[in-house]
Amino acid sequence: MARRSRRRSTELEASSxxxxxxxxxxxxxxxxxxxxxxxxxxxxxxxxxxxxxxxLATSVVVEDFDGTDRAALVHAVRQANRAVLERAAAxxxxxxxxxxxxxxxxxxxxxxQGGPEALAVVNIGDSRVYRLDAxxxxxxxxxxxxxxDLVRAGELSAEEAAVHPQRNILTRALGIExxxxxxSWEVSPxxxxxxxxxxxxLFNELGDMRIxxxxxxxxxxxxxxxxVAEALDEGGHDNVSVLVVEVVNGPELPSGGRPPIxxxxxxxxxxxxxxxxxxxxxxxxxxxxxxxxxAIVLAAVLxxxxxxxxxxxxxxxxxxxxxxxGRPSGILWFDPVFVEGGDLRVALLDDSTRAAVLETIxxxxxxxxxxxxxxxxxxxxxx
Numbered sequence: 001m002a003r004r005s006r007r008r009s010t011e012l013e014a015s016s017x018x019x020x021x022x023x024x025x026x027x028x029x030x031x032x033x034x035x036x037x038x039x040x041x042x043x044x045x046x047x048x049x050x051x052x053x054x055x056l057a058t059s060v061v062v063e064d065f066d067g068t069d070r071a072a073l074v075h076a077v078r079q080a081n082r083a084v085l086e087r088a089a090a091x092x093x094x095x096x097x098x099x100x101x102x103x104x105x106x107x108x109x110x111x112x113q114g115g116p117e118a119l120a121v122v123n124i125g126d127s128r129v130y131r132l133d134a135x136x137x138x139x140x141x142x143x144x145x146x147x148x149d150l151v152r153a154g155e156l157s158a159e160e161a162a163v164h165p166q167r168n169i170l171t172r173a174l175g176i177e178x179x180x181x182x183x184s185w186e187v188s189p190x191x192x193x194x195x196x197x198x199x200x201x202l203f204n205e206l207g208d209m210r211i212x213x214x215x216x217x218x219x220x221x222x223x224x225x226x227x228v229a230e231a232l233d234e235g236g237h238d239n240v241s242v243l244v245v246e247v248v249n250g251p252e253l254p255s256g257g258r259p260p261i262x263x264x265x266x267x268x269x270x271x272x273x274x275x276x277x278x279x280x281x282x283x284x285x286x287x288x289x290x291x292x293x294x295a296i297v298l299a300a301v302l303x304x305x306x307x308x309x310x311x312x313x314x315x316x317x318x319x320x321x322x323x324x325x326g327r328p329s330g331i332l333w334f335d336p337v338f339v340e341g342g343d344l345r346v347a348l349l350d351d352s353t354r355a356a357v358l359e360t361i362x363x364x365x366x367x368x369x370x371x372x373x374x375x376x377x378x379x380x381x382x383x
Contacts, residue, residue, distance in 0.1 A: 008036055010106045010117045010189050011249035015221040017228040021201060022236035029199045029241035030054035032062050036106040038243050041099045042127050042199040045364030049097030053084050057099050057174055069108045070120040074184050077101060077122050078269060084175035096311040096364045098175035100125025102141055102197050104245060110186065119187040124180060125173045128203060130196040134253065137212035140261060142183060144172035146356050156352065165379050166353055169361050176362055179268050186262045190253040194246045201240030205231040220244040314361040314369055316346045321357055321376065323369045328360040339366065349376060
């Protein structure tokens, strides 16, 4: 059970808004708010999988986060990933579901309890966290998407990425792999700072300059409502969700300027989980009988086999674009299974699309895969 009794001197005020958009039937975004924790998730996969994944992920993060430090928030996100995988393994209708997730929380700073507090930010996927202060708007989080990777590699400009036909292809999300890489940061709070957590339905419609104008205007409630309303006015092609969070009580902005945002920490699970509950479980495990261990192993293999056979992705088969079921690299003796393809040559694709196919593109449903491949063909016709 998460511990939420820790008192904090940094106080935040928040308001949220969400809308299904003009083209979607279901809102697969989800938001969660407590006094010191704020979460946005954007689900994907199947008829209802995305909605289930995002709701499950936000609820697990809220329940698991113990309010201590940045590592505790990362751990809570890992627990959310596990919960999404286990739910998908137990329900074939949810196979392949996943979700992005970003979160902001008040935590102990680097000096530990009693020292200056910090704001922890975590992110996986392409939901974003921005900060607006006297110096302007900056994006704290990094997008985990095909085009963002290409921009960071210098192969695409930001302007090209904004209109790229594959800009919605993610390279990371919860529910896709057992041990995902999760990014995290520690940010120094200052009174008057405003943070924006949002799904891609916002920034795919509005540029940074307009986001900054709306984010800084009026109360947090007015800012949240106007951001969503304007995204809808600009097209509303996707679900759009925003959380506007303001530091209403905290340190003053230093007269000499604030320290830069810390370098991102990109982490996989590389050792024992730091929480006390897991440490106790580990000591107990050392005393577990061989029979119980065997039962656990057999259960794990069953869950593992279900996981290995789940999911769909676009890849290549003897030079053709193809759709496969399973995990791209295969797991142990579980190899991906060919579903369909064979009528579009990988060599004909543009460089960025070809690279994405060769690296494999996870999809939630066969219909989604077919739509993407048809988009590849349309792009070829337009060249």
